[in-house]
Amino acid sequence: MSFNHICIIVSDLDRSLPFYKDLLGFKKVLLDTTEPGNLFNSSILDDILGVKDAATRIVVVADEDGATLELQQAANPHSTKAPDEYLSYGRTGLKELAIDVPDIDDLFQRVKAAGIKVQTDYIWSPYAGTRSFLFYDPDGALIQAMEVTAEQYPR
Structure with missing residues (x-):
């Protein structure tokens, strides 16, 4: 078995993206989308995120060896930093x-x-x-x- 990707929920995608891209080398952007839209219809996204009218931005990045991260910041429910x-x-x-x-x-x-x-x-x-x-x-x-x-x- 191999890992497909790892999802990291972030509180500020515009702050986290340079950290993962510039510092850690996940430079290849495979996907940058706001959902619901390209990947999920609204009812599926509501079920996944557990709220009505769910909305999130997803950016999938990869390094040169193919290791893949999904960085996600939800607008509803609002992503906040864990204590x-x-x-x-x-x-x-x-x-x-x-x-x-x-x-x-x-x-x-x-x-x-x-x-x-x-x-x-x-x-x-x-x-x-x-x-x-x-x-x-x-x-x-x-x-x-x-x-x-x-x-x-x-x-």
């Missing part, structure tokens, strides 16, 4: 988006230079042959950058 305590490891649900990077030192420096919050102020090794650090997207979603340098890493 920080809901994003912590003490709560259930998906907690981090882990990405492979070829040069973790470069990304670490770019993240810090951009003033983006990091979970640790250093790069660490979760397994032999790996280097990693964690940082946050504009809405506080946790992203783990991983550089794999050896075959010992369990996959």
Whole structure:
């Protein structure tokens, strides 16, 4: 089984899109649409989002290797930032988006230079042959950058 895409609900698509495109390299825009419209009729979107007269903007982006993210900001119901305590490891649900990077030192420096919050102020090794650090997207979603340098890493 492989993943088709990961959907990230954002509170401000115009703020989040440059983060994912410019910093993380999801440069290829596969779709930019406001719904209901191209993908969903209004009754299906109402059922999916759980409200009458649902409306959302969806932008699907991909990196050069084909990894795909769906960034979505709903107008109805209005997307708001989750409280920080809901994003912590003490709560259930998906907690981090882990990405492979070829040069973790470069990304670490770019993240810090951009003033983006990091979970640790250093790069660490979760397994032999790996280097990693964690940082946050504009809405506080946790992203783990991983550089794999050896075959010992369990996959």
